[in-house]
Amino acid sequence: xxxxxxxxDILTEDDEQDRVPLQKLKLLGESEELRGLLLNPHLRQLLxxxxxxxxxxxxxxxxxxxxxxxxxxxxCLRIVEPPEKENILPE
Numbered sequence: 001x002x003x004x005x006x007x008x009d010i011l012t013e014d015d016e017q018d019r020v021p022l023q024k025l026k027l028l029g030e031s032e033e034l035r036g037l038l039l040n041p042h043l044r045q046l047l048x049x050x051x052x053x054x055x056x057x058x059x060x061x062x063x064x065x066x067x068x069x070x071x072x073x074x075x076c077l078r079i080v081e082p083p084e085k086e087n088i089l090p091e
Contacts, residue, residue: 024080031079037072047072 028034037043046069053059063069
């Protein structure tokens with residue numbers, strides 16, 4: 001198995017329900033709000049650190065205490081899983 005890995009190599013059946021369809025992932029690249037957040041050099045450094053880390057899981061837990069990272073994560077989730085319309089309170 002020397003070839004490039006694929007998502008299927010690391011996902012179990014239980015993970016499958018958490019998988020985000022490709023067309024939803026593409027919406028991340030189109031989000032102006034997300035692009036704005038990614039202009040922040042501190043956030044970019046956090047993301048690079050996670051990407052390069054051996055133990056991504058524990059680092060993610062730590063970063064979920066960082067307001068900037070939580071804002072980024074929430075923004076991503078709003079894009080790939082928009083809140084149900086009827087649950088949105090009027091401003």
